[in-house]
Amino acid sequence: DAGVIQSPRHEVTEMGQEVTLRCKPISGHDYLFWYRQTMMRGLELLIYFNNNVPIDDSGMPEDRFSAKMPNASFSTLKIQPSEPRDSAVYFCASSPRGRNNEQFFGPGTRLTVL
Amino acid sequence: AQSVTQPDIHITVSEGASLELRCNYSYGATPYLFWYVQSPGQGLQLLLKYFSGDTLVQGIKGFEAEFKRSQSSFNLRKPSVHWSDAAEYFCAVGARDDKIIFGKGTRLHILP
Numbered sequence: 437d438a439g440v441i442q443s444p445r446h447e448v449t450e451m452g453q454e455v456t457l458r459c460k461p462i463s464g465h466d467y468l469f470w471y472r473q474t475m476m477r478g479l480e481l482l483i484y485f486n487n488n489v490p491i492d493d494s495g496m497p498e499d500r501f502s503a504k505m506p507n508a509s510f511s512t513l514k515i516q517p518s519e520p521r522d523s524a525v526y527f528c529a530s531s532p533r534g535r536n537n538e539q540f541f542g543p544g545t546r547l548t549v550l
Numbered sequence: 551a552q553s554v555t556q557p558d559i560h561i562t563v564s565e566g567a568s569l570e571l572r573c574n575y576s577y578g579a580t581p582y583l584f585w586y587v588q589s590p591g592q593g594l595q596l597l598l599k600y601f602s603g604d605t606l607v608q609g610i611k612g613f614e615a616e617f618k619r620s621q622s623s624f625n626l627r628k629p630s631v632h633w634s635d636a637a638e639y640f641c642a643v644g645a646r647d648d649k650i651i652f653g654k655g656t657r658l659h660i661l662p
Contacts, residue, residue: 440593467648478654479594479640492647527593538584539650541593 440542442528448548454516457545460509461530469539470503470513471527479527485511518549552577552645554653562659565633571626571656573641582644583624585615588655589637597639600624611635636660 441460449455461468469484483493488505496503500519505511515522525546529539553576563569575581582601586594598609605617615626624641641653 469649479652481649484649486648492649529594538596538599539594541586541595543591543593 440528440530440540442526442542442545444545445543446546446548448550449518450550451519452517453549454514455518455522455547455549457513457526457528457547459511459513459528459542461511461528462532462540463509465530465532465540467531467533467539468505468511469529469531470511471529473525473527473544474523482513515547518547520549523547523549552581552643552651554641554643554651556639556641556653556656558656559654560657560659562661563631564661566630569626569628569631569635569658571639571641571658573624573626573653574622575624575641575643576622577643581624583615583617584642584644584650585609585613585624585626586640586642586652587611587637588640594640597626631658631660633660633662 443458466487470482471479473479482495483503484491485505503513525544527541527544529541531537531539555574557572584599585597587597588594597613598607598615600607600617607615613628615624617624638655638657640655642650645651
């Protein structure tokens with residue numbers, strides 16, 4: 437398996453623009469997690485899905501952030517409009533089950549909002 | 551609430567020296583514990599995990615960790631570090647609601 441795939445790997449955009457980050461989980465994994473990593477706040481869970489259904493989005497910072505999982509092999513995290521404070525590395529991870537199993541992380545998307 | 555504390559933000563050791571990274575957790579029941587490593591520009595990779603059984607857990611790259619319930623600790627060890635071990639290390643605990651709670655991380659520096 438190719439592992440968790442994220443695109444793009446780097447994104448530079450201007451404040452106010454819409455940003456869409458993409459994730460393809462490992463085939464057969466039922467759980468998908470979106471994280472944000474910054475120097476100040478460390479690794480933060482934004483939202484996670486089970487069988488394509490959002491379970492907990494309490495970590496989504498505000499209404500500018502939205503996530504979808506239209507099918508088992510694809511998820512998006514959208515920021516609209518983007519702000520400089522959204523600059524971070526965004527990770528997607530998948531897991532074959534819940535907490536009983538480890539999460540497999542993608543390489544991340546480094547987002548810079550100017 | 552579940553939480554993980556990694557008291558050392560940075561650790562510096564000489565190549566060939568032994569390593570211990572500290573981790574304390576807070577959890578009401580038997581925890582599911584993990585150590586992950588993140589190399590620069592990469593995602594997190596699982597080093598080892600503890601679910602039950604033997605309290606000394608072996609992982610990849612020569613790492614091991616010991617679960618001590620009485621101390622609520624899950625420290626990571628390696629007898630002899632290599633320059634390629636320079637990275638950030640995250641301790642984590644599995645929460646009741648399918649999430650994993652990560653510590654803030656410890657950045658390991660290796661002196662030649």
